[in-house]
Amino acid sequence: KDQVFQPSTVASSEGAVVEIFCNHSVSNAYNFFWYLHFPGCAPRLLVKGSKPSQQGRYNMTYERFSSSLLILQVREADAAVYYCACKAAGNKLTFGGGTRVLVKP
Amino acid sequence: DTGVSQDPRHKITKRGQNVTFRCDPISEHNRLYWYRQTLGQGPEFLTYFQNEAQLEKSRLLSDRFSAERPKGSFSTLEIQRTEQGDSAMYLCASSLGSGGRESTDTQYFGPGTRLTVL
Numbered sequence: 094k095d096q097v098f099q100p101s102t103v104a105s106s107e108g109a110v111v112e113i114f115c116n117h118s119v120s121n122a123y124n125f126f127w128y129l130h131f132p133g134c135a136p137r138l139l140v141k142g143s144k145p146s147q148q149g150r151y152n153m154t155y156e157r158f159s160s161s162l163l164i165l166q167v168r169e170a171d172a173a174v175y176y177c178a179c180k181a182a183g184n185k186l187t188f189g190g191g192t193r194v195l196v197k198p
Numbered sequence: 199d200t201g202v203s204q205d206p207r208h209k210i211t212k213r214g215q216n217v218t219f220r221c222d223p224i225s226e227h228n229r230l231y232w233y234r235q236t237l238g239q240g241p242e243f244l245t246y247f248q249n250e251a252q253l254e255k256s257r258l259l260s261d262r263f264s265a266e267r268p269k270g271s272f273s274t275l276e277i278q279r280t281e282q283g284d285s286a287m288y289l290c291a292s293s294l295g296s297g298g299r300e301s302t303d304t305q306y307f308g309p310g311t312r313l314t315v316l
Contacts, residue, residue, distance in 0.1 A: 135201065136307045176240050184229060184295065185254060186305060188240030
């Protein structure tokens with residue numbers, strides 16, 4: 094079965110680097126997508142691709158079956174749910190269950 | 199606001215009733231997707247349109263579910279004879295796709311419609 098795995102919760106202190114690890118069993122998946130979701134709002138894409146990439150404070154690592162999202166200099170305002178998703182051929186995304194990031198001041 | 203919009207944002211209905219949700223994608227986007235999200239889970243793919251053609255449907259989309267995109271713009275998702283298990287957040291997304299099956303276009307999500315079936 095095609096699945097994406099990520100931790101349910103990651104806790105950190107303000108100013109640190111938060112790392113969220115994601116791996117998958119999605120057949121022929123070749124791209125990762127990382128979304129940020131605040132309750133009541135639309136999920137927002139942070140970074141995507143099939144190679145390591147960076148968008149502002151967000152870094153994405155890439156391996157064939159895994160990716161990590163690194164949030165640099167994390168702030169209290171970054172406390173939210175982060176979703177990892179994979180895309181194989183075709184256009185549907187397969188999502189993980191989401192990682193809740195907790196940030197201590 | 200030129201993002202993806204969904205209406206209504208919340209819907210409470212009684213078991214057995216029919217409900218219909220609407221999604222307005224970003225105006226120039228040719229691809230439109232529906233996902234369902236239950237509490238504590240990530241979004242699960244339901245179906246996908248390219249223009250007005252429905253190109254892919256998940257096995258999650260039972261016979262009680264039907265989606266349309268008649269003019270290649272807005273889309274509706276109808277659930278007939280709702281069941282308590284249909285209670286979920288229904289998310290719509292759109293993208294501008296120019297490639298084939300290996301495109302990496304970004305899917306932009308709407309805020310979702312939360313359905314509660316009593």
